[in-house]
Amino acid sequence: MDSSMYLYDVPPVLMEKFCKIIDSGDDSLGWRGLAARIVPSWTEVRRAERLEAIGKSPTRELIWSWAQQNKTVGDLVKVLEDMGHYRALQLFIPQGKHSTLSTQHLAIRQTEHFQCPATLMVDNVGRNHRLVITYSDVIEGTRHFHQDMKISVGSFSAVYRVIKGNETFAVKLFKQVQKASWRKLWDLFRREMEVHHLYQHPNILELLGCYSDGDRYWLVYPYLPNGSLFHRLHDQNVVPPLSWLERLDIIKGTAKAVHHLHMAQPCTVVCGNITSSNILLDERLQPKLSDFGTARLRPHSVSQSCTVTLDTTFGTLGYLPEEYIRDGKLSVSLDVFSLGVVIMEMITGRKAREETPKHTLLRNVLRGEVEDTGSVDSCLQYLDPRAGLCPHSMSFTLLRLALDCTSTRPRNRPTMENVLQVLSQLLPLPCPPEDQPHTLTDEAPAPPASPAQTGQGPSSNPSPSVPVEDDELHSYPVENPQPAPAQGGPCECSQSEVTYLGSGERMDLYGSWPVQCSCSAEVNGLGCEDCRANGFTPCPSDLPQVDNPAKQRMMNKIDLYNRGLLRTEELLSVSMTTQE
Known part of the structure; x- marks a missing residue:
């Protein structure tokens, strides 16, 4: 292991073994002997004693606090040598090898190639056989990484397409750029491989293989033909556009993946690079979170406000909060902020950062609108019209959630658990757009009137889609009554008396007001929480009658x-x- 590696970059499995070894030692070979060499005051020692009394690992707390001072593996090796703890030293300096940078670099360059462990050869969802691709398959399939096989290009990597029989794969090659050393490429490669190996989830892209050839490193993934979420949202040639049902599923799936990484054991994973370009879509338009080269791991015992400082800014500016851009601080609240920007992007269909006219940030547009009007409802004008009509309750909830996630203060942002609770209360939109009732402000042009509708034909009955009111019609005398006009423009009516009558071939599910709860899980006639959150009201006939x-x-x-x-x-x- 490289002696210049920071302690917070050490694989969590290895660090967990180290903590167990030190915790099991006594006196000078235990955590007290370690604390005597790395802790500046006895206050920290007493704190570690209290943690040990309640069953927590004192070594983990001591090492993590020490790692915040940018200590390296070499610093820890010196401390262990001073302690004479050779069993712990074997974890970082294997027998017969040295941890110097030059020796490890030479060893890596002399390696012909290596393949991931068998545990990384995961089954592809929905298939009854295992996808396996070898080193020679990658070289032959990419024609030695020819430009014609290239799919996309990133800051430190390029993606190539590989076809093997009836299967298609994507190969991510970490490329050597002018300002990036081999050490930087190795760190990106190792972190992404580690996250995929330890934290698998249905909404995280599967890793099928990893290889090295000299100073080149690459990872193999299944090929997803629907591309990235960014492509589906902003490519005008993509037909059809994502519907509200599909967008809601993508938001929920992405949130589940981020929540899984934040709650993972033994360490929390901070992605640090959640963008619409890094959310891929499979054949069923299910999201797959990818690109974990900038991810960081930290113990759960550390408070949410604790951060790790980086010396390089990654990601896209439109998805990053001010505390990261200004100070380079990475925390779980960064992922919540980035997810909020992605939600805004999906609601509006606009890019997170538009180049014209003044490099406008989408979050600033929506937040400025709320500050000017004092209402989230004013942001409804930015809803993507290509997705069709959306219930007010759903769009309002998503906008409110996105604004909370992108709060300028990290402490005001919700946790991913709270985000999932809000999203779980949202139901999809099954009501066809053409069956949506017109509102009083709807100015859609009316269809051409038929003879029956203009009163010139033998029948002048009103259209069945017109809101009906009975009390006012019979309360006032009308001279020379005219037939009711067909639905096509706004109609003045009493909200309490409106009844939407759709066509006989379609069912009005819950796109109109008022609606009735059809959920079977009713309690005391109030209906389920999901139905009430989306505007359902219980059927008046089912309500309990109270005798006066x-x-x-x-x-x-x-x-x-x-x-x-x-x-x-x-x-x-x-x-x-x-x-x-």
Whole structure:
């Protein structure tokens, strides 16, 4: 292992073994002997004693605090040599090898190639056989990484297509650029391989193989023909565009992947590079989070406000918060911020950072609109019209969530667990757009009127899609009544009396107001939480009827009065008593 590697870059499995060895030692070979050499004051030692009393690893806490000072493996090796703890030294300096940078570099360059362990050869979802690709398959399939086989190019890597029989693969080659040393490429390669190996999830891209050839490193993934989310959102040639149902599924799947990384054991994974370009879509448009070269691992015991400082800014500017751009600080709140920008991107169909006219950031546009008007509803004008119509409750909730995730203060941003709770209350939109009812502000042009609709034909019945109101129609006399116009423009009506009557071939699911809850999981007639969150209201006939004894007595008195069995004075006295 390279002596210049920072301690927070050491694989978590190796660090966990080291902590168990030190925790099991006594006195000078245990955590107290380690603390005597790396802890500046006995206050930290007493704190470690309290952690040991409640069952936590004192070594893990001591090492992580020490790692925040940018300590390296070489510094730890010197401490272990001073302790005389040769068993722990074997974890970082194998027998017969040295940890100097030049020796390891030479060893890597002399390696012909290597392949991932068998555990990395994961099964492809939905297939009954295992995808396997060898070193020679990659070389032959890419024609030695010819330009014609290149799919895309990134800052430190390029992606190539490989076809083997009936299967297609994608190979990510970490390329040597002018300012990037071999050490930088090796770190990117190692981190991405480590995250894929330790933290597998249905919404994280599968890793099928990893290889090295001299100073070239590459990873092999399954090829996803639908490309990236960025491509599906912003390529005008993509037909059809993503619907609201598909967008909601993508948001939920991506949030599940990020939540899995934040809650993973033994260490939290901070992605640091969540963008629409790094969210790939499979054949069922399910999201697959990718590109973990900039990811960082840290123990769960560290508070959420603790960060790791980097010396290089990665990612796209439009997805990064100010604390990262200004100070280079990486924390779990960064991933929440980036996910919020992705949600904004999917809601509006606009890029996170537009080059014209003034390099506008999407989050600044929406946040400025809220600050000017004081209402999130003002942002509804930015909804992507290509996705069709969306229920107000769904669009409002997604906008509110995106604004919370992109808060300028990291402490005000929700955790990924809270994000999933909000998303779990959202239902998809099954109502066809053409069955959506018109609102009072709808200015859609009316269709050509038929003779029956203009009153010139034998029949002048109103269209079945027109809101109907009965009380006002019979309360006022109308001279020369005209037939009701067909639906095509705004109609004035009482909201409480509106009934949407769709065509007989379609069902009005829940795109109109008011709607009825059809959920079977009703409790006390209130319906489920998901239905209430999306605007469902329970059926009035299913609501419990409450009998009013005073009202019933009054109705009985009125009935007696109408039959002449009760005088007016007695009726009025009863009414006044009831009102009092």
